[in-house]
Amino acid sequence: MVxxxxxILIPFKDVEDYxxxxxxxxxxxxxxxxxxxxxxxxxxxxxxxIATKFATLDKRFKVVSNDESGIITALRKAYxxxxxxYISRMDADDHMTPDRIQIMLHSLIDNGKxxxxxxxxxxxxKHGVNDGYDRYEKWLNKxxxxxxxxxxxxxxxxxxxxxxxxxxxxxxxxxxFTPDRYPEDYDLxxxxxxxELTCIPCTSTLHYWRDYDNRTSRTSEHYAxxxxxxxxxxxxxxxxxxxxxxxxxWGAGKKGKKIANTLVQKKIPFHWVCDNPKKIGxxxxxxxxxxxxxxxxxxxxxxxxxxxxxxxxxxIHSFFTELNNTSAKDYFFFC
Numbered sequence: 001m002v003x004x005x006x007x008i009l010i011p012f013k014d015v016e017d018y019x020x021x022x023x024x025x026x027x028x029x030x031x032x033x034x035x036x037x038x039x040x041x042x043x044x045x046x047x048x049x050i051a052t053k054f055a056t057l058d059k060r061f062k063v064v065s066n067d068e069s070g071i072i073t074a075l076r077k078a079y080x081x082x083x084x085x086y087i088s089r090m091d092a093d094d095h096m097t098p099d100r101i102q103i104m105l106h107s108l109i110d111n112g113k114x115x116x117x118x119x120x121x122x123x124x125x126k127h128g129v130n131d132g133y134d135r136y137e138k139w140l141n142k143x144x145x146x147x148x149x150x151x152x153x154x155x156x157x158x159x160x161x162x163x164x165x166x167x168x169x170x171x172x173x174x175x176x177f178t179p180d181r182y183p184e185d186y187d188l189x190x191x192x193x194x195x196e197l198t199c200i201p202c203t204s205t206l207h208y209w210r211d212y213d214n215r216t217s218r219t220s221e222h223y224a225x226x227x228x229x230x231x232x233x234x235x236x237x238x239x240x241x242x243x244x245x246x247x248x249x250w251g252a253g254k255k256g257k258k259i260a261n262t263l264v265q266k267k268i269p270f271h272w273v274c275d276n277p278k279k280i281g282x283x284x285x286x287x288x289x290x291x292x293x294x295x296x297x298x299x300x301x302x303x304x305x306x307x308x309x310x311x312x313x314x315x316i317h318s319f320f321t322e323l324n325n326t327s328a329k330d331y332f333f334f335c
Contacts, residue, residue, distance in 0.1 A: 008088045008090050010039070012040060023051070035082065087167075103117075116166050121209050125211040140156075147200055230262075250307060253306060253308075255306040274289055303330065304331075
């Protein structure tokens with residue numbers, strides 16, 4: 001009989017409207033051997049009282065306070081206090097399905113160390129889910145169903161931040177919550193990828209993700225698009241690029257220019273291409289834009305694609321297929 005302790009880490013701040021529902025969803029889990037480490041990150045509402053009430057009535061809940069400020073230090077605090085063999089995350093404003101911990105734990109035990117349990121997610125909001133979140137949910141769940149999350153890691157965060165579980169030794173090997181890099185969930189996903197953990201396919205919805213106007217991911221500067229682009233380029237240069245490679249940037253829109261400018265600042269040489277006749281031949285940041293057909297003559301290239309239009313992406317896929325190039329090996333979509 002499986003009886004391993006699972007540690008569920010929950011930072012919280014000013015979520016009195018949602019915290020009780022979140023903690024109830026954990027208390028109602030079909031798997032019973034878990035602990036919650038809930039870290040108060042400076043709440044000024046009734047959140048701490050709610051968490052303390054749960055801890056008083058059920059010793060599996062533990063409440064501690066963050067000595068500093070921010071989600072990364074809160075997560076470090078939670079991790080310092082946990083005792084589980086398996087580690088999981090939860091957001092204080094969401095709720096999980098009753099079988100989530102059981103499904104994830106059994107998946108990890110069946111697949112062994114070096115595996116990462118994930119689950120499908122479902123957004124909900126009293127105002128209705130907007131098109132952007134709806135597209136992200138469908139895209140993420142499609143990857144999760146087949147366990148191919150890391151194949152598209154440079155597009156967007158492929159691991160739902162409050163819906164994963166991993167063996168503690170694997171988590172430590174990935175650096176746990178040590179880095180100070182934001183967005184912290186995307187950084188962790190890249191470190192799972194770097195250490196070559198295998199995502200276990202999952203066809204079940206295990207997490208309900210609440211969207212509302214003052215959700216942290218909407219209001220904090222740490223989750224602005226420039227942070228996402230910075231983290232993508234950081235790990236691209238660390239994990240994909242070698243000095244023998246020829247970097248190519250495809251696209252000269254806002255994101256393409258940001259990538260190009262960063263490479264110029266880092267003094268990393270690159271080719272810059274696009275298909276826009278109005279931009280071809282122009283000199284930007286000291287680099288001349290050329291037609292993408294020059295890729296046929298560039299050997300050992302690694303291409304960063306900043307083109308977001310889906311139809312154009314399909315055309316770009318076809319172009320690289322004709323060159324016998326492989327997605328996520330020779331070319332990488334950054335959006």
